[in-house]
Amino acid sequence: MTVHALFFCLRPDPDTARRLGAVSEALVRRLGLRAKAARAERLHVTLHHLGWYDDQTDQAEVMAEVRQLAADAAASLRHAPLRLDFDQLLSFTRKRRNLPLVLSGGACLDPVRTLRQALGERLKASGLRTDPHFTPHLTLFYDDFVVEPQPFIVPGWTATDLVLMDSLQGQSRHVELARWPLA
Template sequence: MTVHALFFCLRPDPVTAAQLTAVSDALVQRFGLREKPPRTERLHVTLHHLGWFDDADPVALADVRQRAESAAASLRDAPARVDFEEMLSFTRKPRNRPFVLSGGACLDEVRRLRAALGDELAAVGLPVDPHFTPHLTLLYDDLAVPSQPLPMPAPGWTARHLHLMDSLQGQSTHVALARWSLD
C-alpha cells in the first residue's frame, strides 16, 4: 500500500537545482557527511504539508487534492525570492537528520507567500500549521551540523510557480500533481 504525502512547495529551476547540488557536494566534503546520490529533482521549499493518505482511502486523498487545487487557483500573489544564508541540521530525531539551507530576512518573501496560501487553504476548510521554518533539505545524515552561516554562496531563485506535489513515502519519489503561476 502506498502512502501519499501531499504538499505545496517552491521548486528551483533545473540550473539552480544543479548549482544547489554542487553546494551540497561541497558541504558533504567539508563536514564529513554521508555521500548519497544527488536528489536534484526533489529539491524544494515546502510551504504547506496537507497530510498523509493511503491507497485504502482514495476519497480522502481526492477531496484534499480538490480543495488544495481550489485554494491554489484562488491565490493572487507575486513571485517570491528564495535565498539562503545559513545551514543547519534539524535535530528532532536522533538519526537521519535533515541537513538544510535556511535563513532569516532573506526568506521573508517565502513567508509572505506561505501566509497568503494559508489564508486560501483555511478558506476551503483545510488545516494550516502555524509553525514554519523555511528551508531546503539537501540531504539526511546522522551527524548534526549546528546552525551557522554558509561558508560559500548558495544560489537562490525567483519562484514564479507554486507546485502541488505527492511524495510517495518510502520510494524517494515526488510526483508533480499541479502547478500555478505566481503573478
C-alpha cells in the same frame, strides 16, 4: 500499499537545482559524511503539508477531496513571483538520527513566509488545516552528523510557480500534481 504525502512547495528551475545539488555534494565531501546528496529533481521548499494518505479506497477518496480543495485554494491565490535566497546552514535536531541538513535563512526568506501565510489563509477558508509552525528551508540531505547553525550564503532562485506535490513514501520519488503561476 503506497503512502502519499501531499504538499505545496516552491521548486527551483533545473539549472538552479543542479547548482544546489553541487552545493550539497560539496558539503558531503567537506564534512566527510557518508550521506547521499539530495537528487536535484527532489529539491524544494515546502510551504504547506496537506497530510498523509494511503491508496485504500476510503483514504483515496479523502486524498482526492483534499487535492481538489487545495487546487481551488491555489487557483484563487494572487501573488507575485518571489526571490528565495539562503544565508544559514544547520541540522534540524528534532530526532536523534537521520537529521536533515538544510539551507535556511532570516530576512532573506521573508517573501516565502508571506506567500505561505497567504496560501494558508486560502487553505483554511477551504476547510483544510494548516500547521502554524514553519521554518522555511531546503533540505540538502540526511545524516546523523549535527551541523550547528552557521552563516552560509547560497543564492537561490526566483520562484515563478506554486507546485502541488505527492511524495511517494519509501520510493524516494516526488510526483508533480499541479502548478500555478505566480503573477
